[in-house]
Amino acid sequence: MSTPEETAPYGTGPATPTTAATAAPAKRIRTHHLREMKERGERFSMLTAYEQYAAATFDEAGVEVLLVGDSASNNVYGNDTSLPVTVDELVPLTRAVSRSVRRSLVVGDLPFGSYQASPEQAYLTAVRFMKEGGAHCVKLEGGVEMAPQIRKLTQGGIPVMAHIGFTPQSEHALGGYRVQGRGETGSRVIEDALAVQEAGAFAVVMEMVPGDTAGQVTQQLAIPTIGIGAGPDCDGQVLVWQDAFGLRQGRMARFVKQYADLHAVLLQAARDFDADVKAGTFPGPEHTF
Ligand SMILES: Nc1nc(=O)c2c([nH]1)NC[C@@H]1CN(c3ccc(C(=O)N[C@@H](CCC(=O)O)C(=O)O)cc3)CN21
Numbered sequence: 001m002s003t004p005e006e007t008a009p010y011g012t013g014p015a016t017p018t019t020a021a022t023a024a025p026a027k028r029i030r031t032h033h034l035r036e037m038k039e040r041g042e043r044f045s046m047l048t049a050y051e052q053y054a055a056a057t058f059d060e061a062g063v064e065v066l067l068v069g070d071s072a073s074n075n076v077y078g079n080d081t082s083l084p085v086t087v088d089e090l091v092p093l094t095r096a097v098s099r100s101v102r103r104s105l106v107v108g109d110l111p112f113g114s115y116q117a118s119p120e121q122a123y124l125t126a127v128r129f130m131k132e133g134g135a136h137c138v139k140l141e142g143g144v145e146m147a148p149q150i151r152k153l154t155q156g157g158i159p160v161m162a163h164i165g166f167t168p169q170s171e172h173a174l175g176g177y178r179v180q181g182r183g184e185t186g187s188r189v190i191e192d193a194l195a196v197q198e199a200g201a202f203a204v205v206m207e208m209v210p211g212d213t214a215g216q217v218t219q220q221l222a223i224p225t226i227g228i229g230a231g232p233d234c235d236g237q238v239l240v241w242q243d244a245f246g247l248r249q250g251r252m253a254r255f256v257k258q259y260a261d262l263h264a265v266l267l268q269a270a271r272d273f274d275a276d277v278k279a280g281t282f283p284g285p286e287h288t289f
């Protein structure tokens with residue numbers, strides 16, 4: 001007789017990786033490992049993840065960092081922008097991802113309005129991602145102006161990933177989806193990068209920053225940089241997984257490379273199922289008790 005746990009078909013989380021069941025226990029990625037990789041001149045990868053199967057698969061693939069992005073606003077909840085998503089909506093997704101990884105570092109992305117008001121607000125929000133969501137660290141958007149928040153969290157035992165350049169939560173203030181730091185404003189990106197490092201951030205995302213500026217920042221900083229639309233000279237790269245693997249349809253930002261066409265695969269599978277049901281060819285005898 002097997003135990004209920006052994007036969008439970010769902011919600012098995014990281015205990016049943018698809019192929020790695022016999023592999024040695026994976027060593028968890030910690031924030032200092034990313035810095036050591038930078039020091040050795042090695043690059044690392046980051047993808048968004050919002051639920052169990054994507055998270056477990058990317059973990060198994062060797063992706064070092066999984067971001068439960070506030071981009072769940074668009075890619076899970078169907079909003080047009082990242083602004084409407086709430087802490088109450090993101091924390092359960094973070095919990096799903098953190099339960100599903102064996103090795104990857106899980107980053108909870110603090111949503112718009114949940115940390116900008118004060119370092120205290122930021123701390124209380126970040127604690128929810130760590131306690132209820134099981135996140136290993138958090139990310140927040142902003143440079144010089146967010147240094148007090150970054151300092152407060154870091155001193156309170158919560159590692160912080162910063163996010164500078166184009167910061168989608170400020171799209172209305174920035175005047176739309178635009179490359180940041182072209183020409184004279186390049187110095188702003190460098191000031192922001194130095195400020196977040198000084199405040200204690202363990203890494204920094206740079207979004208839509210000219211490649212040469214991102215390369216300079218990467219050289220100047222001791223902490224790793226992670227690019228999205230910031231050229232090849234960052235220490236790591238991040239993409240939204242539904243963009244990279246072709247689940248999302250529509251116009252993609254220039255920085256997206258498409259590695260698969262999951263929309264086509266899923267569409268065909270759904271059409272085949274629908275046709276089988278309508279033809280009476282599913283379920284067959286082998287599916288019937
Ligand atoms: N699915 C998805 N992918 C993302 O990359 C993403 C989200 N959602 N949601 C939150 C933010 C919004 N982001 C965006 C959204 C649009 C552009 C964009 O349209 N960029 C254009 C304009 C660049 C320019 O000319 O300045 C591009 O062609 O890259 C970029 C980043 C990144 N994040």
Ligand SMILES: CC(C)C(=O)C(=O)O
Pocket residue numbers: 048067068069070071072109163205228238239240
């Ligand atoms: C695009 C990444 C960096 C992000 O912040 C998100 O997915 O929310």
Ligand SMILES: [Mg+2]
Pocket residue numbers: 069070071109
């Ligand atoms: Mg985000």
